[in-house]
Amino acid sequence: MTEMWVLGPDNWSVWRALRLAALAEAPNAFGSTLAEWQGDGDREERWRARLGIRDSHNVVAVLDGRPVGMVSGVPTQESGTAELISMWVSPPVRGQGVADRLIGEVERWAIQRCATRLRLSVMPDNPAAIAFYARHGFAGTAMVGDLAPDGGRREMVLAKPLPTA
Template sequence: MTITIRASTEDDWEILKTLRLAALADAPTAFGVTHASALAFTEQQWRDRAAGRGPAEYFYAFDGDEPAGMIAGVPEGEGTFGLIAMWVRPASRGSGAAGRLVETIRQRAVERGFARVELSVAPDNLPAARLYQRQGFVFVPRTEPLASHPHITVQYMEWVNPPA
């Protein structure tokens, strides 16, 4: 199994749509967007997202020719880059794809001059929290309701770029 990572392009809009809808169906309470709202996006909206014509930039993990997962990053101001939309297909979990995607976002943040990468995770989503901890993220004292499911409180984690 060889995992490769690459940035999204507009031509990848169907890959993005397929992975994002699969993620929202697989883990509906893990994201700030609902499956129903994403399902309503037009082809042009998917194309714009895939092309990075918006705040987020997307990256994909491939296992051979098959899309195995995705991740997105978005500038959040004050030296912070947000890790969002992280998901790996169940069949590719344990392959290293998740770690490679997280590392890609950390590298992208550093390339763009951001000192911190921040994400939110439901504290009971232990597999995700453990993955992020293995990647150097730590919990910080910040919580908020999940936009798509306000009854769920997410906890923030951050990774700080070590000084050179």
């Protein structure tokens, strides 16, 4: 059975292990690079700060005692909008509903915060992720996404309406 653990700054080592695995396994899927989070970037205080983003909701999926996926919900400057970031599921457990549960956790958090919209960014050359998010009701927006670390692509911004609490 998959458990969902909500993490805070004191759980930084669990988050660190998953995030480094995610950046190594899917280097083109994120707005950050493995190199940015290794070496001088691999500091406890930085990991704690990431999990300490004010009003964030950081969730890890745990299967048979082993962390296998992660996601965060973070507030935005835009009224009524929350953002889903850092979504990743370990390849051996993909297709087993872990990602669905992670999205559900962020959606529940966003609704509890009275958000009416949930948005996320995805790399345009990641059709599997785009299709997955579309199945969960996300659609393209007119927003211009951030530049990818390679400087040659921009993230696509997707969003979905949320029911009111």
